[in-house]
Amino acid sequence: MRGDRLREIRVKRGLSQRELAQRCDLGEQQIWRYENNETDPSGAIVMRIARELEITTDYLLGLVDEPTSHLTANDLTPAEWRLVQAYRSGDLGHLLDMARQLAVQSSSEDKA
Incomplete structure (x- = not known):
């Protein structure tokens, strides 16, 4: 997972690491590790974080450059x-x- 993208979106949403961790049922240190690329989350956790931040998993994984899907x-x-x-x-x-x-x-x- 791209830690820089996680941090960027978390900050844009006005969330602290603690708040995001609580919303995703994770530890605050875990969010810090993800943002600093010290560890990679499981697929289920990537999905949980993406859902909470209202972005795509593809964006968190660095597969696309837009955080949300714009299907029209x-x-x-x-x-x-x-x-x-x-x-x-x-x-x-x-x-x-x-x-x-x-x-x-x-x-x-x-x-x-």
């Missing part, structure tokens, strides 16, 4: 966008129907 409607097909809208509306039945239709459609396209 333009990046989705119309069917994918409808799925997102159904999910956000909380209409689980409609969401499941749409997912089934997409699965059938995808299966048909794979056979062709």
Whole structure:
């Protein structure tokens, strides 16, 4: 994990090492070690820290340069966008129907 990125985002969020540690159920010294690249966290801890800081794990790992994903409607097909809208509306039945239709459609396209 990139310790410099962890420190940068933590400071931007106005959190002390102690506060971040408490939110992630870790020890304060552990956060210090991560920020100073003395030890690497497990994948589960990277995910916990990323979730708490509202950033991607890819950013913490140095795989991308943007801390958050900026997926827009333009990046989705119309069917994918409808799925997102159904999910956000909380209409689980409609969401499941749409997912089934997409699965059938995808299966048909794979056979062709």
